[in-house]
Amino acid sequence: MLKKRGLWWIFGPVVLAFVMVTALFLAPFSLSYLSNKDIQKASVSFSKNVFKGESVKMAAFNNSKTNYVPFFGSSELLRLDSMHPSVLAAKYRRNYQPFLLGQAGTESLSHYLGMQEMTPALHKKQAVFIISQQWFTKRDSKWAFPQFYSPLQTVNWLRNIKTITPTDRFIAKRLLEQKQITDNSFYTRLVTKIKNNEPLSETDQSLLILRNRMLLREDQLFSNFTVSNNWDRQVEPALKSLPKTDNVSLLEREAMKVAKQQTGNNEFGIQNSFFRMRVKPSLKKLENSQSHFDYRQSDEYSDFQAVLQEFAKENTDVLFIIQPVNRKWSKYTGLSTKRYYQSVDKVKKQLKSQGFNQIADFSHDGGQKYFMQDTIHMGWRGWIAADTEIKPFFARGYQEPTYHINDNYLSKKWQNLVPIDNNLKNFK
Numbered sequence: 001m002l003k004k005r006g007l008w009w010i011f012g013p014v015v016l017a018f019v020m021v022t023a024l025f026l027a028p029f030s031l032s033y034l035s036n037k038d039i040q041k042a043s044v045s046f047s048k049n050v051f052k053g054e055s056v057k058m059a060a061f062n063n064s065k066t067n068y069v070p071f072f073g074s075s076e077l078l079r080l081d082s083m084h085p086s087v088l089a090a091k092y093r094r095n096y097q098p099f100l101l102g103q104a105g106t107e108s109l110s111h112y113l114g115m116q117e118m119t120p121a122l123h124k125k126q127a128v129f130i131i132s133q134q135w136f137t138k139r140d141s142k143w144a145f146p147q148f149y150s151p152l153q154t155v156n157w158l159r160n161i162k163t164i165t166p167t168d169r170f171i172a173k174r175l176l177e178q179k180q181i182t183d184n185s186f187y188t189r190l191v192t193k194i195k196n197n198e199p200l201s202e203t204d205q206s207l208l209i210l211r212n213r214m215l216l217r218e219d220q221l222f223s224n225f226t227v228s229n230n231w232d233r234q235v236e237p238a239l240k241s242l243p244k245t246d247n248v249s250l251l252e253r254e255a256m257k258v259a260k261q262q263t264g265n266n267e268f269g270i271q272n273s274f275f276r277m278r279v280k281p282s283l284k285k286l287e288n289s290q291s292h293f294d295y296r297q298s299d300e301y302s303d304f305q306a307v308l309q310e311f312a313k314e315n316t317d318v319l320f321i322i323q324p325v326n327r328k329w330s331k332y333t334g335l336s337t338k339r340y341y342q343s344v345d346k347v348k349k350q351l352k353s354q355g356f357n358q359i360a361d362f363s364h365d366g367g368q369k370y371f372m373q374d375t376i377h378m379g380w381r382g383w384i385a386a387d388t389e390i391k392p393f394f395a396r397g398y399q400e401p402t403y404h405i406n407d408n409y410l411s412k413k414w415q416n417l418v419p420i421d422n423n424l425k426n427f428k
Contacts, residue, residue, distance in 0.1 A: 045228030052150035053223035061121035073130035083383035105144025108303035259370035291334030295343035324366030346419035
């Protein structure tokens with residue numbers, strides 16, 4: 001008896017702790033509470049936990065007070081100047097508020113997986129997707145993939161598959177190229193099944209449900225721990241500086257004034273602080289440094305196709321915004337304008353041929369004064385130009401789109417196609 005009691009004193013607390021933790025993770029109720037202020041802060045937090053998770057995003061998109069809408073993009077979203085879409089929407093109490101999803105390194109594959117956690121927010125809803133040609137590099141640039149990946153994304157993707165499609169098989173192949181998948185035998189086995197067009201078994205589905213519940217609890221516990229002061233530190237001051245009236249001419253005047261004050265230390269129209277810290281120390285080395293850059297052939301075109309397929313599947317009404325590059329800077333660094341515009345033509349061919357016709361193409365506007373905040377990111381007047389497309393898009397509300405998905409855009413042939421006129425015209 002004494003021996004048994006001794007064993008309990010040794011192992012009892014461990015067993016009890018295990019039971020309590022298991023009960024916590026399997027509990028059928030949410031473990032997090034987010035106030036409206038929390039969600040507002042999260043909308044401009046650029047937190048990797050928020051991007052990778054589900055609970056904060058869905059709390060925002062289900063919010064009854066504010067109509068948060070997904071703005072997918074990358075590093076341009078961080079340029080929170082006074083004309084940024086988040087600032088304009090808040091200042092003028094628009095019928096939408098951007099929830100920013102992306103930062104440096106988020107490209108189509110990360111966005112596709114992130115979408116798997118928020119399909120109700122896409123289904124017959126509106127969204128904005130900002131495209132950067134810098135994503136479309138010839139060499140696979142998935143260096144940032146691990147930073148924006150979470151197992152919950154893969155679990156949700158697998159659970160969302162009802163009938164295996166060419167896009168599912170393509171994504172499976174892409175995932176099996178990532179160490180985060182191949183290091184885990186459970187995910188490798190299931191993703192390989194999808195790659196081989198083999199449906200998941202009932203046992204697989206049950207295991208996914210269990211994993212989903214545990215990962216979701218983990219997400220609820222930790223995803224809102226990331227504190228961000230971006231709203232208080234950047235958005236609030238910007239709100240005070242804007243004109244009282246929502247008027248393009250007044251906004252242009254304010255943008256010109258602010259941009260002039262902030263771009264005086266260089267000839268490229270780049271924001272002073274960015275130029276001083278990121279450009280000036282290497283200015284000589286950067287001359288003609290981009291002469292070999294080429295965005296025309298890339299596997300990113302097929303990752304982007306997976307994103308389009310997801311929008312089509314959910315009947316999402318999407319506005320695409322194509323960013324320009326700073327023309328003075330691209331001239332200095334030797335970036336080929338011809339090849340750059342050909343890459344834009346390739347993206348537009350992919351969009352338009354499948355019915356994604358709402359495209360705000362600013363690729364030719366990089367030479368306009370104060371349009372760019374730095375070398376490749378829009379700011380000030382660039383954001384105002386984008387707002388002239390964003391504001392009416394949301395004002396008119398959701399309209400049922402008609403998309404015609406072409407799986408040939410998943411092919412190597414499309415990835416490697418050189419986008420001269422005849423090639424684009426003949427691709428079917």
